[in-house]
Amino acid sequence: MERSGQNLLACYQCRRCAAGCPVGDMTAVTPDRLIRMVLLGEKDDALGNLLVWKCVACYTCGTRCPNSIQTSRITETLKQMAKERLVEPMTPKVASFHDAFTKSVSHFGRLSELEFMGLYEMKNAASELKQGRWKAILDEIMDQAKLGLSMIKKRRMHFSIEKIKGLSEVKGLYRKSKDQGL
Ligand code: SF4
Ligand code: SF4
Incomplete structure (x- = not known):
C-alpha cells in the first residue's frame, strides 16, 4: 500500500x-x-x-x-x-520490455527507439538463452528486423538521439525513486 x-x-x-x-x-x-x-x-x-x-x-x-x-x-x-525477490517473470518479454524502456528513458529523458530496441533484444535474448531456446531468439530477431524496417519506411524510427531539456531533473527523479526502493 x-x-x-x-x-x-x-x-x-x-x-x-x-x-x-x-x-x-x-x-x-x-x-x-x-x-x-x-x-x-x-x-x-x-x-x-x-x-x-x-x-x-x-x-x-x-x-x-x-x-x-x-x-x-x-x-x-x-x-x-x-x-x-528474484521471482521469475511470468511473461519474460514484458519484463525485458519494461527494463529496456525505463533504462532508455533514464538516459535521455525520453525514449530512444534505437537504444530501446538494442537493449530489449539483448535482454530478451539473454532470457531465452537461459532456457536454451535458440529458435525463439532467431524468430524474435527476424520479427524485430521486419518491424524495424517497416518503422524506417514509415519514418517512425529515429536514429538521432535527442535529450530533453530537463534531463538532470529526470535523472534526479530516478535516483530518488531508487533511494526510496521504488
Ligand atoms: S478496486 Fe474495484 S472492486 Fe475495489 S472498490 Fe474499486 S472498483 Fe470496486
Ligand atoms: S489493464 Fe487497465 S483496467 Fe486492467 S488492471 Fe491494468 S490499468 Fe486496470
Whole structure:
C-alpha cells in the first residue's frame, strides 16, 4: 500500500474495475481479485499472476473505481517487488520490455527507439538463452528486423538521439525513486 500509494483498504469489492479491464479475460485475475490477494497476504499469488505482467496501464479500473484505486500502480509495484525477490517473470518479454524502456528513458529523458530496441533484444535474448531456446531468439530477431524496417519506411524510427531539456531533473527523479526502493 505504501509503495503503490493506493489505499487498498478502501476497496469494497464492487467489481466495477473488473468489468472494464481489457486484459481481465486472459489473465484470470481482475483488479478486485488482485487487491483481495494482497489484503489477505497471499504473497505468492499476488507476485505470481498474469495481471501483474499483462496490465497495460490503461487506467480504466481507476477511472471506474468509486474509491479511485489505481490498480496499474499496484501492478507496477508488484512487478518491482517480484524483481527484488528474484521471482521469475511470468511473461519474460514484458519484463525485458519494461527494463529496456525505463533504462532508455533514464538516459535521455525520453525514449530512444534505437537504444530501446538494442537493449530489449539483448535482454530478451539473454532470457531465452537461459532456457536454451535458440529458435525463439532467431524468430524474435527476424520479427524485430521486419518491424524495424517497416518503422524506417514509415519514418517512425529515429536514429538521432535527442535529450530533453530537463534531463538532470529526470535523472534526479530516478535516483530518488531508487533511494526510496521504488
Ligand atoms: S472498483 Fe474499486 S472498490 Fe470496486 S472492486 Fe474495484 S478496486 Fe475495489
Ligand atoms: S490499468 Fe491494468 S488492471 Fe486496470 S483496467 Fe487497465 S489493464 Fe486492467
